[in-house]
Amino acid sequence: MGTTLTFAKALNTALADEMEADPTVVVFGEDVGALGGVFRITDGLTARFGEERCFDTPLAESGIMGMAVGMAMNGLRPVVEMQFDAFAYPAFEQVVSHVAKMPNRTRGKVKLPLVIRIPYAGGIGGVEHHCDSSESYYAHTPGLTVVSPATVPDAYTMLREAIRHPDPVVFLEPKKLYWSKEDLELEALRSSAGSFGRAVVAREGTDATLITYGPSVSTALNAAAAAAEEGRSLEVVDVRSIVPFDDETVSASVRKTGRAVVIAEAPGFASVASEIVARVQERCFHSLAAPVLRVTGFDIPYPAPKLEHFYLPSVDRILDAVDELQWEDA
Amino acid sequence: MTISTGSPWHGSMQEPAGGADLDARRAVEAYMLPSAEPVRLVDPEGRHVHNDTYPLPDGGALLSAYRELVVGRRVNDQANALVRQGRMAVYPSSHGQEACQVAAALCLGAGDWLFPTYRDTVAVLARGVDPIQALTLLRGDWHSGYDPYEHNVSIQATPLATQLLHAVGVAHAAKLRGENTVVLAMCGDGATSEGDFHEALNFAAVFHLPVVFFVQNNQYAISVPLSRQSVAPSLAHKAVGYGMPGERVDGNDLAALLAVLGKAVDRARDGGGPALVEAHTYRMQSHTNADDATRYRTDDEVAQWVPRDPLQRMRTYLSELKLLDGAVEEDIAGEAERVATALRDGLNAETQVDPEDLFRHVFSEQTSQLREQAAKLREELSREEPSAHGSGA
Numbered sequence: 001m002g003t004t005l006t007f008a009k010a011l012n013t014a015l016a017d018e019m020e021a022d023p024t025v026v027v028f029g030e031d032v033g034a035l036g037g038v039f040r041i042t043d044g045l046t047a048r049f050g051e052e053r054c055f056d057t058p059l060a061e062s063g064i065m066g067m068a069v070g071m072a073m074n075g076l077r078p079v080v081e082m083q084f085d086a087f088a089y090p091a092f093e094q095v096v097s098h099v100a101k102m103p104n105r106t107r108g109k110v111k112l113p114l115v116i117r118i119p120y121a122g123g124i125g126g127v128e129h130h131c132d133s134s135e136s137y138y139a140h141t142p143g144l145t146v147v148s149p150a151t152v153p154d155a156y157t158m159l160r161e162a163i164r165h166p167d168p169v170v171f172l173e174p175k176k177l178y179w180s181k182e183d184l185e186l187e188a189l190r191s192s193a194g195s196f197g198r199a200v201v202a203r204e205g206t207d208a209t210l211i212t213y214g215p216s217v218s219t220a221l222n223a224a225a226a227a228a229e230e231g232r233s234l235e236v237v238d239v240r241s242i243v244p245f246d247d248e249t250v251s252a253s254v255r256k257t258g259r260a261v262v263i264a265e266a267p268g269f270a271s272v273a274s275e276i277v278a279r280v281q282e283r284c285f286h287s288l289a290a291p292v293l294r295v296t297g298f299d300i301p302y303p304a305p306k307l308e309h310f311y312l313p314s315v316d317r318i319l320d321a322v323d324e325l326q327w328e329d330a
Numbered sequence: 331m332t333i334s335t336g337s338p339w340h341g342s343m344q345e346p347a348g349g350a351d352l353d354a355r356r357a358v359e360a361y362m363l364p365s366a367e368p369v370r371l372v373d374p375e376g377r378h379v380h381n382d383t384y385p386l387p388d389g390g391a392l393l394s395a396y397r398e399l400v401v402g403r404r405v406n407d408q409a410n411a412l413v414r415q416g417r418m419a420v421y422p423s424s425h426g427q428e429a430c431q432v433a434a435a436l437c438l439g440a441g442d443w444l445f446p447t448y449r450d451t452v453a454v455l456a457r458g459v460d461p462i463q464a465l466t467l468l469r470g471d472w473h474s475g476y477d478p479y480e481h482n483v484s485i486q487a488t489p490l491a492t493q494l495l496h497a498v499g500v501a502h503a504a505k506l507r508g509e510n511t512v513v514l515a516m517c518g519d520g521a522t523s524e525g526d527f528h529e530a531l532n533f534a535a536v537f538h539l540p541v542v543f544f545v546q547n548n549q550y551a552i553s554v555p556l557s558r559q560s561v562a563p564s565l566a567h568k569a570v571g572y573g574m575p576g577e578r579v580d581g582n583d584l585a586a587l588l589a590v591l592g593k594a595v596d597r598a599r600d601g602g603g604p605a606l607v608e609a610h611t612y613r614m615q616s617h618t619n620a621d622d623a624t625r626y627r628t629d630d631e632v633a634q635w636v637p638r639d640p641l642q643r644m645r646t647y648l649s650e651l652k653l654l655d656g657a658v659e660e661d662i663a664g665e666a667e668r669v670a671t672a673l674r675d676g677l678n679a680e681t682q683v684d685p686e687d688l689f690r691h692v693f694s695e696q697t698s699q700l701r702e703q704a705a706k707l708r709e710e711l712s713r714e715e716p717s718a719h720g721s722g723a
């Protein structure tokens with residue numbers, strides 16, 4: 001029997017299933033208890049698993065993160081929620097100096113199997129500090145596994161895999177997708193082996209590859225659909241896992257198509273998108289018919305709600321970039 | 331304790347204990363402790379309550395503060411309505427907390443500074459900031475709409491407790507520059523759990539700075555009740571740990587707030603150093619329009635706070651003093667209505683946002699990268715025909 005799930009409900013189900021399967025999983029953060037989180041991702045968990053397993057903390061992100069480190073050191077699997085992207089910054093020191101480094105410092109003696117869930121990115125008309133694309137900060141920090149699902153089934157499987165992962169995972173949830181819905185076979189999904197750390201080809205194509213992740217996957221798919229109407233066949237690769245990065249899948253696609261555009265919402269300068277471009281040019285240079293281009297946010301603070309549509313990568317902007325890929329027929 | 335003017339003590343903890351020293355130390359500790367009960371000068375029934383330490387502000391001052399209170403309530407109601415009509419992105423209402431809002435603005439002199447949060451729009455307006463400019467942030471046009479130097483009101487801060495350190499910095503600079511400035515820094519009960527709160531209080535105390543930390547304890551941080559933030563006897567007690575006096579006050583009693591904050595401001599100005607004031611109040615509405623408070627508190631609980639409304643008791647008190655009558659009430663209501671109309675008109679008018687603004691203020695001098703990006707956007711927008719590729723995502 002198929003079920004229709006929202007992205008938010010898929011995450012909620014993944015948390016519940018993993019808490020059910022593993023009594024060491026604990027969930028905590030701000031407003032995750034009675035309220036069920038401001039996006040309702042932890043809805044019902046306190047009622048079902050009790051206050052010890054899902055609870056509100058005092059309002060302090062550094063405290064939440066530091067306590068998670070200690071809990072992970074002592075046999076638990078904490079899954080913490082940072083309420084919004086920019087409100088994870090007070091926890092940054094704990095993340096960079098301890099979460100990311102502790103396993104390395106102790107030569108692997110201390111493992112930190114914890115998950116940092118962060119609703120991130122824009123497109124919801126949020127005011128300042130509620131729309132940051134902060135993935136580059138984490139991806140730039142060695143020791144952090146950084147992933148971002150872009151589909152409802154991935155929301156479910158990737159969160160379960162993140163919780164089971166032996167190392168700390170920054171789990172980035174594109175908040176504009178929370179309300180998106182998909183029909184899926186939940187039971188089949190529950191028993192399917194995931195592909196953590198791997199990219200997927202979200203749409204097959206032959207002329208150029210759009211490489212993207214998280215909130216921009218749906219925009220890239222829309223662009224590919226629009227391009228198809230104009231007779232151009234675009235492949236879309238959903239990176240899924242920023243760290244580790246699946247060079248194999250991405251390179252295979254670009255070698256096949258010979259052209260690529262990387263799309264991400266974050267400012268482009270010194271970003272995950274820049275890294276992807278560099279890797280593709282290094283690996284696929286001889287297959288490339290044109291330089292790899294980027295469509296990213298501008299190098300500016302995230303705009304106020306009335307201006308965000310000027311900022312976000314759009315179908316038009318992606319297709320403009322594709323047009324610039326030195327086509328012989330142009 | 332009471333916040334007294336002057337500085338009875340500003341020393342180190344390393345002094346030897348014993349004899350007269352010990353007595354002096356105990357006196358200092360007692361001096362820093364808050365009153366046994368929140369200071370109250372006018373009770374919910376509108377009757378004056380005598381207090382040895384805090385005299386009642388005079389009638390004229392109370393009447394003009396009451397005027398601001400009525401305007402503040404009207405601003406909250408109007409802003410809520412504008413959110414419902416889609417004219418604003420979001421509004422964290424201070425309904426029920428207006429006495430705190432008004433007192434925070436009125437206790438300061440013109441050269442003093444106010445550091446407000448997202449919830450403190452009414453305080454920002456009471457300080458003289460233009461309402462439309464103040465609501466630019468919540469309307470979604472830009473991240474802030476007013477010039478902080480015009481009324482010495484910093485931008486409304488959303489990252490919790492961060493502004494408290496900025497307040498400390500402004501006060502420190504004022505001290506170094508020989509200015510006679512007092513800084514009032516606002517935050518909520520939830521924000522007192524953030525590290526920045528503690529760092530700010532400690533810095534202010536160690537550098538003996540003229541900062542009044544004003545915590546509006548409205549009992550909730552979104553859904554999380556005060557009991558999950560702190561099990562200290564009160565938030566005001568935290569002051570002692572940093573070496574400054576703490577005081578607690580009925581946050582729905584405008585008279586008490588004016589008296590307590592006024593005294594803390596005077597003391598800071600006279601070189602007495604920082605103080606922490608905790609106002610006991612209640613967030614009568616949801617956290618913002620996006621929140622659903624029925625998930626975490628009962629209507630009964632909210633109902634208990636209705637009779638403690640800050641407007642009602644001031645109205646009763648002033649009427650009994652014969653300072654308020656039908657004509658004055660009408661005059662005040664008229665003023666509140668004018669402010670509401672200005673808000674409505676201002677926010678119903680379509681604003682022109684300029685996409686080039688995105689690139690104008692990131693650096694003092696625009697980088698070549700930003701110039702390129704601005705040119706690209708300009709080119710995109712200037713294509714006369716709708717794009718060959720149809721509409722956007």
Ligand SMILES: Cc1ncc(C[n+]2csc(CCOP(=O)(O)OP(=O)(O)O)c2C)c(N)n1
Pocket residue numbers: 030059061083087090449488489490517518519520521522548550551552613617
């Ligand atoms: C650093 C940080 N973490 C989380 C948030 C999200 N957030 C906004 S308001 C709020 C509750 C704040 O409660 P309190 O300080 O009591 O003030 P109130 O909203 O009740 O006025 C939270 C958690 C934030 N703005 N900043």
